[in-house]
Amino acid sequence: MRRFGDPRLWEIETPVYRRFLAKVRKMEGVMSLLAGDPDFETPKHIREAAIKAIEEGWTHYPAWDGYIDLRTALAEYHSQYGTDWDPESEVRLFSGSTPALFTCFVALLQRGDGIVVFEPYYMGYSPVFSYLDLKLSPVSLKEERRFHPDIEELKEAIKPETKMIVVCSPNNPTGTVYNEEELKAIRDLAVDHDLLVLSDEIYDQFVYEGKHLSIAAMPDMRERTVVILSFSKTFAMTGWRLGAVLADKEVLSLIKKVPIGGRPAAFIQKAGLAALKGPWEPVERFREEYRKRRDFLAEKLNEIEGVSCVLPEGAFYLFPNISGICEDSVKFCEGLLEEEKVAVYPGIAYGKTGEGHVRIALVKPIEELKRCAEAFKNYAERHR
Ligand code: PLP
Numbered sequence: 468m469r470r471f472g473d474p475r476l477w478e479i480e481t482p483v484y485r486r487f488l489a490k491v492r493k494m495e496g497v498m499s500l501l502a503g504d505p506d507f508e509t510p511k512h513i514r515e516a517a518i519k520a521i522e523e524g525w526t527h528y529p530a531w532d533g534y535i536d537l538r539t540a541l542a543e544y545h546s547q548y549g550t551d552w553d554p555e556s557e558v559r560l561f562s563g564s565t566p567a568l569f570t571c572f573v574a575l576l577q578r579g580d581g582i583v584v585f586e587p588y589y590m591g592y593s594p595v596f597s598y599l600d601l602k603l604s605p606v607s608l609k610e611e612r613r614f615h616p617d618i619e620e621l622k623e624a625i626k627p628e629t630k631m632i633v634v635c636s637p638n639n640p641t642g643t644v645y646n647e648e649e650l651k652a653i654r655d656l657a658v659d660h661d662l663l664v665l666s667d668e669i670y671d672q673f674v675y676e677g678k679h680l681s682i683a684a685m686p687d688m689r690e691r692t693v694v695i696l697s698f699s700k701t702f703a704m705t706g707w708r709l710g711a712v713l714a715d716k717e718v719l720s721l722i723k724k725v726p727i728g729g730r731p732a733a734f735i736q737k738a739g740l741a742a743l744k745g746p747w748e749p750v751e752r753f754r755e756e757y758r759k760r761r762d763f764l765a766e767k768l769n770e771i772e773g774v775s776c777v778l779p780e781g782a783f784y785l786f787p788n789i790s791g792i793c794e795d796s797v798k799f800c801e802g803l804l805e806e807e808k809v810a811v812y813p814g815i816a817y818g819k820t821g822e823g824h825v826r827i828a829l830v831k832p833i834e835e836l837k838r839c840a841e842a843f844k845n846y847a848e849r850h851r
Contacts, residue, residue, distance in 0.1 A: 479597045484590050484816040487800065491810045498831065498838055499810045503639065503784065505703040506830045507756075510749035513702060516741030520734035529733040532723065533560025533711070537736050540743040541696065541711050548671075549684030550694075556716035559723060560736060564669055564697035564710030566729045569595050571693050571712060574722040575663055576601060581628035585616055587786070587817030587824070589639045589667070602628055607820040610788055613777050614641035618652045625660055632657055634682060635667040637674060640786045640817050640826040642779020644677045654685045662691065663718075669697040669710070672750055675758050676780040683713070690715045693722075700783075701750060702742045707731075709739045757783040760829040760836055767840035773851045774843060783829045786814065790823035792847050800825055802850065807842035 470477060484501075491497055508514075532538065538558040545552060552558055561567035568591070576582065578600045584592070586605035596603060604624035608614040632653060636645040645653075657664050664682055671679040683692035697710035709731050712722060731739075761778065764785055768776040773791030793799040796813035804810050814824030827839065 475598055475600065479594055482590060482593055482816065483797065484812055487797075487810075487812065487816070491804065494804070494808070497804065497808045497810050498835060498842075500827045500829075500831060500839060501810050501812055502830070503700065503782075503828050504705045504830060505700065505753065505783075506832070507703040507749075507753055509703050509707070510742070510746075512746065513704070513738050513742045517707075517734050517738035520737035525733040525737050527733060529730050529736055531730060533558070533730060534733075534736050534740075537740045537743075538711075540740055541713065544743055545681065545683075545694065545696070545713055548679065548681035550681060550689070550713070552713045553716065557713060557719055559712050559719060560731055560739075561710045561712065561729050562708040562731045563699060564667070564695045565591060566727060567695055567697075567710045567712045568592070568665075568667070570722055570725045570727055570729065571665060571695070571714075572596075572599060572601075574725045575665075575693070575718070576630055579628070580630040581626050583621070583624045583629055583632040583662075584818075585634065585638065585643075586819070587640050587814060587821035588633065589635055590812075590816050592633065602626070604629065605818060605820065608638070608641050608643055609820070610775070610777055610824075614638070614643040614779075614786070615645075616649060618649070621652065622656065625656060625662070629660065629662060631663040631665055633665045633667070637670040637679070637779075637781025639670065639782050640784050640812075640814070640821070641777075642782045642784060642786065644674050644679065644780040646677055647680060650680055650682045650685065654682055654688055657691055658687050664688065664692045665695065666692050667695045669695060669700055670782040671696075672701045673754055673757060673783055674781040675754075675761065676778075679781070690717070693718060698739055698742055703749075703753065704738075704742070707735050707738065709735055757829055760831075760833055761785065763833050764827065764829065764836045764840060767837075768843060771844050771847045773847050785827040785829065786821075786824050787827070788824050792850050794823055796822055796825055799846075803842060803846050806849070807846055809839050809842040811839075
């Protein structure tokens with residue numbers, strides 16, 4: 468048969484992480500610390516709000532950009548970081564931040580544009596970067612700098628074709644929480660070079676050291692920043708598919724023109740509104756639990772010869788260096804999976820800078836993370 472469709476799609480390779488995930492799914496008895504999918508239940512008041520909304524008949528086509536009450540609640544939520552988005556024209560709902568990200572990249576970049584990204588970066592960006600044939604200029608987040616960027620390297624990464632800087636803070640997979648000085652340096656470069664900034668803030672509630680800042684609130688940044696938010700991690704709502712874009716109306720009007728629809732179901736938006744209204748106690752509970760898991764597992768991993776683990780400042784992943792055992796992260800993960808039945812992602816899936824590391828999602832209780840620590844220890848003893 469002829470090859471139909473866009474040749475760009477044929478060329479996109481299945482990412483490393485998808486191949487790894489497919490392998491894990493075929494195996495039995497594996498403890499998976501792969502996906503960033505919280506093990507907590509969606510809080511009760513949110514579930515109840517969804518059920519009530521269905522019973523009340525919120526089952527029709529929802530408003531095109533999302534219901535205004537939810538957009539207003541999102542603008543208010545984000546104003547805690549110093550922004551002032553207009554709910555009418557500057558907030559749009561999506562079925563999760565994944566389609567929001569795709570739509571923003573497609574709307575704001577052209578094939579062949581340059582993009583600066585801090586590496587290791589969230590692997591979900593990669594297929595879109597490939598699809599748009601973007602010229603990536605990675606800025607490394609190195610372990611010796613506690614995964615913080617070197618601003619000189621950032622300056623050098625900006626090329627004549629660069630159109631956008633992607634900032635993900637707190638960062639997946641390294642947990643980096645960008646500080647004010649770093650964000651200011653990024654801001655200065657974005658303004659001087661007339662660049663857009665995509666600010667992926669979906670882990671904003673999970674900060675253990677420092678505090679979450681939004682670059683959108685910095686001077687002259689509102690017109691050039693696209694903020695991505697999601698309910699997935701904050702409220703343990705990964706399966707509900709609810710996310711949002713907040714951006715200046717000129718920018719958002721372009722994003723709205725991408726014909727992908729993608730609005731979330733009516734009753735899910737009602738649940739989202741209940742989530743933002745609170746109570747917020749469950750989110751605080753999640754944060755404290757992740758903090759305990761982080762402290763526990765990082766300490767255990769640091770006791771293992773050949774492994775070193777920086778304590779992440781945010782998000783809910785550990786990104787330990789395993790190069791003292793095996794330089795090749797895919798090989799390490801395959802070995803750990805086969806011999807110890809514990810699944811973690813190879814760091815190379817997050818870009819070349821991630822090689823020599825693995826990502827562990829802290830989505831299991833401490834009791835189970837003990838097994839993970841044991842698995843690393845046993846594996847290290849055998850292969851060091
Ligand atoms: N952005 C980052 C940095 C992520 O880690 C993820 C998921 O892991 C997403 C976006 C996508 O989240 P969702 O589509 O569930 O909103």
